[in-house]
Amino acid sequence: MLIGYARVSTPEQSLNLQKDALIAAQCELIYDDVASGTNAERPGLKKALEYMRAGDVLIVWKLDRLGRSLTDLVSTINRLNAEGKGFKCLDQSFDTTTPQGKLIFQMFAALAEFERNIIRERTMAGLVAARARGRLGGRKPKMTADDIRLARVLMEDMTIPLGEIANKFQVSVKTLRRSVNRTPSGPPIPPRAPGRKSQRGH
Structure with missing residues (x-):
């Protein structure tokens, strides 16, 4: 059909x-x-x-x-x-x-993987800079607005385990989920296992 x-x-x-x-x-x-x-x-x-x-x-x-x-x-x-x-x-x-279409899609998939890697690298660099800025101003909340924005980008990549993302921000998975989902910068992140990579395409 x-x-x-x-x-x-x-x-x-x-x-x-x-x-x-x-x-x-x-x-x-x-x-x-x-x-x-x-x-x-x-x-x-x-x-x-x-x-x-x-x-x-x-x-x-x-x-x-x-x-x-x-x-x-x-x-x-x-x-x-x-x-x-x-x-x-x-x-x-x-x-x-069609065979031609499958080949074109493989090229798309490779470009998408490249795009994800670039975003991940830039996000990690931004996280390091944000952390450095936060340390200069005394005690800071568990996750700043910059942290939450960067965490959302990482969480939208379903290949990165939540536990790994939480460790990057030095918070628990529970705190990570709560902080991101209560911020009105986008739709709630769907639940998934904290320490396992989710399958792509689902």
């Missing part, structure tokens, strides 16, 4: 162009969201992924309709691949059910 997914950033934008393209591609069902690229709440996409079965193909008009970033895009496609489902992008002629 071909499942379509469309997304616009604001209610003022129209989904018609995307839906027309998905209908022309013979999608039997179309799910949609009205949400910005930085908004993690995408119920339409969630429903589409839950509805799909092995052998189904998710189709979008453009790649940026599916992922908030290259890492997010690769994570979603990895999930589809692991569950025996395909992915196709109409505008970029990208199809993971």
Whole structure:
């Protein structure tokens, strides 16, 4: 079965162009969201992924309709691949059910890994600088605003164990979770085991 997914950033934008393209591609069902690229709440996409079965193909008009970033895009496609489902992008002629599409996706995955490593290195450098600044001003809270912002970036990378992140900030996993989830800088981080790496794509 071909499942379509469309997304616009604001209610003022129209989904018609995307839906027309998905209908022309013979999608039997179309799910949609009205949400910005930085908004993690995408119920339409969630429903589409839950509805799909092995052998189904998710189709979008453009790649940026599916992922908030290259890492997010690769994570979603990895999930589809692991569950025996395909992915196709109409505008970029990208199809993971073909050998060429699989090769292109491998290149995307390598770029996403490179991007994660760069972000991790910069985040760690920023953490060291933030810690150094904190030591200059006397007693400081367990986690400063800078700490929480940097911790959120690390926690969004599901390959890094929570215990490792907590150790970087010299706090417990419980304190790490509480500090990040009570800060209104983004959606709550989903729960996961403190000392184990989570599988990518899930």
